[in-house]
Amino acid sequence: xxxxxxxxxxxxxxxxxxxxxxxxxxxxxxxxxxxxxxxxxxxxxxxxxxxxxxxxxxxxxxxxxxxxxxxxxxxxxxxxxxxxxxx
Numbered sequence: 001x002x003x004x005x006x007x008x009x010x011x012x013x014x015x016x017x018x019x020x021x022x023x024x025x026x027x028x029x030x031x032x033x034x035x036x037x038x039x040x041x042x043x044x045x046x047x048x049x050x051x052x053x054x055x056x057x058x059x060x061x062x063x064x065x066x067x068x069x070x071x072x073x074x075x076x077x078x079x080x081x082x083x084x085x086x087x
Contacts, residue, residue, distance in 0.1 A: 007036040008044075009067060017048055024056060027074045034071055041070045 006023045008016045016037075023033055035041055041061050050056060054074065061070035 004031070004033045005036065006033050009036060009038045016044055020044065020048060021050065024050060024054060024072070024074060029074055029076045032071055032073045034069060037068045037070075038066070039068065041068050 006020060008019060011019050027033060045058060057073045057075055059071035061068050
């Protein structure tokens with residue numbers, strides 16, 4: 001599984017959605033990224049939309065050292081969210 005980190009703390013607020021969208025488009029199916037932000041990522045999540053052909057799962061977010069961290073997984077296009085043992 002591929003994993004990457006996207007740190008939005010230094011990205012201007014009006015560019016954050018684009019930065020995250022680009023990272024998710026580049027991520028292979030089954031890949032994950034860790035999003036780091038200086039604001040609650042739920043705010044970005046409510047503004048953020050991707051085509052249905054790019055299914056993602058947002059994990060729970062935690063605050064560490066003044067930054068928010070959330071794991072986002074790009075699901076297999078077959079529809080499995082990866083949250084169960086379906087094989």
